[in-house]
Amino acid sequence: MLIAAKALELYNIKGAIDSVAPFGLGHINDSFVVMAEGKKYLLQRLNTAVFPKPEVVENNLRRILSLAPELFAHHVLGKNGKYHQFDGESFWRLQEFVADSYAPEKLGLNELEEIAKGYGRFTASFSAENLSDYVEAIPKFLDLTHRLNQFEEALRKDKAGRKSKVSSEIEAVLSFQWVEDRFNNLVEAGLPHRVCHNDTKAANCLLAQPSGQFLKVVDLDTVGPGYAMFDMGDMLRSMLFNIPENDSNLSGLAFDNKRFETILNSYLKECSHALTPVEIETLPLGGLCMTYITAVRFLTDYLNGDVYYKVTFEGENLVRARNQLKILELMSEAIA
The missing domain is CATH 3.90.1200.10 (Aminoglycoside phosphotransferase (APH), C-terminal lobe)
Structure with a gap:
């Protein structure tokens, strides 16, 4: 959790960080839900064993977000102007949590x-x-x-x-x-x-x-x-x-x-x-x-x-x- 909290320093988040907790059961990336001044974020650590070239993920992401932002959650740019931030060991990205949403499990x-x-x-x-x-x-x-x-x-x-x-x-x-x-x-x-x-x-x-x-x-x-x-x-x-x-x-x-x-x-x-x-x-x-x-x-x-x-x-x-x-x-x- 301390590692995730430190990664947040790479982003310009307004207000103090209230909490950081593991989120979801993903098989690839590690995910954390972050609360800061009443606002909710999703922080993810990119699994570079699966995605060995973070710069490729970054470039593809940057392209689609610029063309159709309404289709996706709002991603937060880091202090260096990129979505993916490197803390010396891992690559991270941050996006705003999508309010009033759910990922369906029962599929009618x-x-x-x-x-x-x-x-x-x-x-x-x-x-x-x-x-x-x-x-x-x-x-x-x-x-x-x-x-x-x-x-x-x-x-x-x-x-x-x-x-x-x-x-x-x-x-x-x-x-x-x-x-x-x-x-x-x-x-x-x-x-x-x-x-x-x-x-x-x-x-x-x-x-x-x-x-x-x-x-x-x-x-x-x-x-x-x-x-x-x-x-x-x-x-x-x-x-x-x-x-x-x-x-x-x-x-x-x-x-x-x-x-x-x-x-x-x-x-x-x-x-x-x-x-x-x-x-x-x-x-x-x-x-x-x-x-x-x-x-x-x-x-x-x-x-x-x-x-x-x-x-x-x-x-x-x-x-x-x-x-x-x-x-x-x-x-x-x-x-x-």
Whole structure:
């Protein structure tokens, strides 16, 4: 807590600091809620193991905040004129806490509609941007071929001695390699590359209390080059079935066409004018791509001995992989 309090000295906050306390359960960055003279802030320490080039995150953030500030929480500039401040050990950023807001957990049709509208507005707001002004914050983060190569390497090395325990999961991953082929064919045919959020979970979209209307898009570290189908895909992956990634009770899962149409149509309502016909036509394929990438990453980490994702119980990454493979199976039957 003392480290966080010291980091606040890098910003021109009016009044005395009343309190600093840990906030949220994020898996990547450390977050703290700060109270100062009755005003509430969110202070975050950037995880440079995941984001090795803070200057890239800074430049991408500065660009989008200057173009569409109404979409995002107000970020506070540090004393040196940058959003990210270095205290000699860590990089920090500070933003005003968004009042009367919430990140939805229970996702009914209204929540799906408002979240998808929010991300659609994001897509539309940056549709005219020159992609050369942005850089990937995590190189090859959503590169399916790269993730499959990592998976194959994990199979060869079998560092944790777990390969023999997951033969059916390995078979399932290999059976969906056609998803990679279909996506690569689209890229070779000229699928547009554009500015994307690249992490479009429900938790990264704030809704207003008590109306439930879209308010702000948050968690902007991954903003950069990407594909619209991947932003749609992560919404479908994480919101269509509305279960936690570590839920092992998959027997009752079913594809809900009403939920699917609500997400897709609400997104398109805000940004169809900014997308090409091929982008619109292939948005559902993004659900398969993003679910496949996530399943592969979970199983790869399990094979490697749980070295990337935090786990709270033995075999959690395997549970996560099975969860995503089941969603992938159901999704492929409905929209492939």
